[in-house]
Every structure is written in C-alpha cells, then in structure tokens.
Amino acid sequence: MAAQEQYEELARQLSALGAVKRGLSRALPHDCSPATAIMLNLLKRNGEMRMSRLGELLAIDASVTSRHVTHAAEHGWIDRQPDPLDKRSRLLSLTPSGELLLEEVSERYTHALAACLHDWSDDDVGHLIGLMKRLRESFGDCRPRALHAGTTTRTPV
Amino acid sequence: MAAQEQYEELARQLSALGAVKRGLSRALPHDCSPATAIMLNLLKRNGEMRMSRLGELLAIDASVTSRHVTHAAEHGWIDRQPDPLDKRSRLLSLTPSGELLLEEVSERYTHALAACLHDWSDDDVGHLIGLMKRLRESFGDCRPRALHAGTTTRTPV
DNA sequence: TATTGTTATACTCTATAACTATA
DNA sequence: TATAGTTATAGAGTATAACAATA
Numbered sequence: 615m616a617a618q619e620q621y622e623e624l625a626r627q628l629s630a631l632g633a634v635k636r637g638l639s640r641a642l643p644h645d646c647s648p649a650t651a652i653m654l655n656l657l658k659r660n661g662e663m664r665m666s667r668l669g670e671l672l673a674i675d676a677s678v679t680s681r682h683v684t685h686a687a688e689h690g691w692i693d694r695q696p697d698p699l700d701k702r703s704r705l706l707s708l709t710p711s712g713e714l715l716l717e718e719v720s721e722r723y724t725h726a727l728a729a730c731l732h733d734w735s736d737d738d739v740g741h742l743i744g745l746m747k748r749l750r751e752s753f754g755d756c757r758p759r760a761l762h763a764g765t766t767t768r769t770p771v
Numbered sequence: 772m773a774a775q776e777q778y779e780e781l782a783r784q785l786s787a788l789g790a791v792k793r794g795l796s797r798a799l800p801h802d803c804s805p806a807t808a809i810m811l812n813l814l815k816r817n818g819e820m821r822m823s824r825l826g827e828l829l830a831i832d833a834s835v836t837s838r839h840v841t842h843a844a845e846h847g848w849i850d851r852q853p854d855p856l857d858k859r860s861r862l863l864s865l866t867p868s869g870e871l872l873l874e875e876v877s878e879r880y881t882h883a884l885a886a887c888l889h890d891w892s893d894d895d896v897g898h899l900i901g902l903m904k905r906l907r908e909s910f911g912d913c914r915p916r917a918l919h920a921g922t923t924t925r926t927p928v
Numbered sequence: 929t930a931t932t933g934t935t936a937t938a939c940t941c942t943a944t945a946a947c948t949a950t951a
Numbered sequence: 952t953a954t955a956g957t958t959a960t961a962g963a964g965t966a967t968a969a970c971a972a973t974a
Contacts, residue, residue: 617893618877618881620893620896620897620900621880621881621884621885621888621896622812622877622880623900624884624896624899624900625795625805625808625809625880625884626809626812626813627900627903627904627907628788628791628792628795628903629792629805629806629809629829630829630830630903630907631785631788631903631906631907632830632941632942633830633831633907633910633911634785634906634907634910635785635786635789636942636943637910637913638782638785638910639963647963647964648782648786648963648964649786649963649964651782652782652783652786655779655783656783664932664933665932665933666931666932666933672786672787673787673789673790674790674964674965674966675965675966675967676932676933676934677933677934677935677965677966677967677968678964678965678966679933680933680934680935681934681935681964681965682964684934697932700931700932700973700974701932701972701973701974702931702932702933702972702973702974703932703933703973704932704933720775720779723778723779723782724775724778724779726913727778727781727782728778729913730909730910730913731778731909733909734905734909736774736777738902738905739777739778739781740777741898741902742781742899742902742903742906743777743780743781743784745895745898745899745902746784746785746787746788746899747784748891748895749788749791749899750784750787750788750790750791752887752888752890752891753790753791753794753795753887754790756794756883756886756887768931768932769966769967769968789964789965793965793966796940804940804941805941806940806941821955821956822955822956823954823955823956831941831942831943832942832943832944833955833956833957834942834943834944834945834956834957834958834959835941835942835943836956837956837957837958838941838942838957838958839941841957854955857950857951857954857955858949858950858951858955859948859949859950859951859954859955859956860950860954860955860956861955861956925954925955926943926944926945
C-alpha cells in the first residue's frame with residue numbers, strides 16, 4: 615500500500631509519458647506507426663498467432679487490432695492465413711518484407727534511444743521495464759471484463 | 772547504455788501503458804477528463820501559474836493547453852485572471868469548486884489504485900514514479916526544439 | 929447460442945498553422 | 952520582431968455497436 619500523493623503522482627507521470635511515446639514515434643519510417651512497429655516485433659518474437667492473441671498482447675480492442683493488421687497486410691508486412699483448425703480465425707505471420715522493415719525500425723529505435731538514454735545503465739532500463747510490466751499486470755487483474763471474459767480485450771457484448 | 776532488445780521492449784511497454792491510463796480514467800467523474808484532473812492537481816500543488824507553464828508541466832502544445840483550460844474554466848473549476856505584469860498572459864488558479872472536484876478525484880483515484888496496487892509497497896510505487904520521471908527528463912533533453920527553444924512545448928514557428 | 933474477425937461511427941487527445949494583442 | 956494565448960483544421964489512436972461466418 616502506498617500513500618495518496620503517490621497515486622496522484624503516478625497518474626500524472628502516466629499521462630506525461632505520452633510525450634515520450636510521441637517523440638519516439640518520430641524516429642519511425644513515415645508509413646510505419648508505433649502500433650505497426652510493435653505488432654511486427656511481437657510477431658517476430660512470438661511467432662505465428664491469431665488476431666485475438668495479438669490484440670491481447672497489444673492491450674487494445676479486437677476492432678482496433680483488425681484495423682492495424684489490415685494496414686500492415688496492405689503494405690505487405692504481415693501475412694494472414696486461414697486457420698485450418700478454426701475457419702473463423704486467421705493466423706498472422708511476418709513476411710520477408712516485414713522482417714526487413716522491422717530491422718530498419720530496430721535500428722532507428724536503438725539509435726534514438728541510445729542518444730537519449732546514454733546515461734542509463736542496463737539495470738536502470740531493465741528495472742523500469744520490469745516495473746511497467748508489473749503495473750500493467752496489476753492493473754489488468756482489476757479490469758472487470760478480465761475477471762470473467764478470460765484473456766481477450768474484446769468489447770463486452 | 773543498454774542492449775537493443777531492451778530498447779524495443781521499452782517502446783512496447785510504453786505503448787501498452789496506454790491501457791492502464793485509459794482504465795484509470797474510467798474512475799473519474801463523467802465530465803472530468805484525465806487531463807483536467809492533472810491540471811487541477813498541478814494548480815493545487817504549484818499554485819497560480821501561466822498557461823505556458825502549465826503546458827510545459829503537462830508536456831503538451833500551447834494550443835492543447837488552451838483547449839483543456841477553456842474546458843475547465845467553462846465548468847468553473849479554473850479561474851483565469853489577466854497578469855498585471857504582462858497583459859498577454861493569463862494567471863490560472865483553482866476555484867473553490869475546482870478544489871471540491873479535485874478532492875472527489877483524489878478519492879476516486881486512491882480507491883481505484885489501492886484496489887489494483889494492494890500488493891505494491893510504498894517503495895515500489897516511488898521507484899516506478901522516479902524512473903518514469905527520469906525517462907521523461909532524459910527524453911526531454913533530446914527533443915530538438917528543447918535545445919534552442921528553452922522550456923516551452925510550443926510548436927516551433 | 930457463443931465466438932472470431934470486420935466494418936461503420938464517434939470520441940479523445942494531440943499537433944500544425946494562421947491569427948490577435950501585447951511586448 | 953518576438954512572444955502569449957486562441958482558434959480552425961487535421962491526424963492518430965481508441966472504443967462501441969452491429970454484422971457475417973463459423974463453432
């Protein structure tokens with residue numbers, strides 16, 4: 615349990631972090647949004663997955679996932695194959711062109727962040743990432759929909 | 772200096788944190804946006820200030836600050852007085868009605884966060900806040916506009 | 929009946945640029 | 952000429968609700 619002032623400060627920092635996110639997105643290629651970059655990264659690291667799983671990892675609604683994926687598919691970065699086990703589903707995977715873009719993105723991100731975070735140690739960054747992850751988990755457990763709707767981020771019916 | 776994978780993970784967590792921010796905003800009264808809540812908090816803690824200063828603390832453009840403040844002023848939460856020292860400026864302060872709202876907001880925030888973060892220690896939360904602050908500062912120093920435009924967040928001319 | 933993914937629509941937050949009134 | 956604030960417009964990101972196809 616923490617003090618009340620801390621809670622308010624946490625809410626404030628959470629909002630102000632938007633500026634960092636926006637700044638980082640300026641390092642990306644023109645037609646590649648931050649959402650696209652993260653999708654490609656998730657597909658690279660976790661391999662083939664379904665729409666619903668991707669939306670869950672991105673913590674956004676299924677409708678938004680659909681739009682982002684469509685955008686990436688139209689650019690040829692993501693491939694959508696029908697799932698042989700469930701004809702309603704689609705299996706997403708990275709295309710070679712998507713891999714190329716991801717490499718470009720990684721390079722740019724690394725360059726931008728290395729410039730800003732030159733005085734951060736490996737441990738500092740790791741610590742921050744760990745705490746952010748934990749915050750998301752703590753918060754996710756509280757979302758009412760998560761309690762009975764399983765793992766999806768879908769709009770409740 | 773940190774490893775490349777860390778940078779990408781940092782970018783990902785930064786984006787995914789949006790869900791936490793949105794979840795938190797559901798705890799607020801209907802006509803009070805997160806931006807409004809934070810503005811009131813800043814005015815409470817830092818006292819009377821000008822538009823430009825507020826925009827700087829919120830890390831948003833002057834145009835956006837103007838809109839948020841107008842919204843709050845129309846609801847009677849913020850008072851805008853002409854600055855006697857500079858007729859172009861306006862001095863912002865919390866009204867009694869704004870203080871009341873802020874109390875309500877604090878209570879709700881505390882309630883919501885206490886429920887989610889019951890297993891976080893005071894130190895955990897403090898640590899996270901500190902790292903987020905530092906991230907903002909490290910990143911702020913890199914924004915090209917910040918290098919020559921002083922402290923403002925204003926759109927460069 | 930329930931679930932997967934899609935689409936149409938609307939909402940929030942933001943930046944850019946052009947403007948005014950002061951300095 | 953430069954600065955403080957305002958407004959109009961546009962863009963990115965998101966959620967909600969209604970829908971089709973499948974389970």
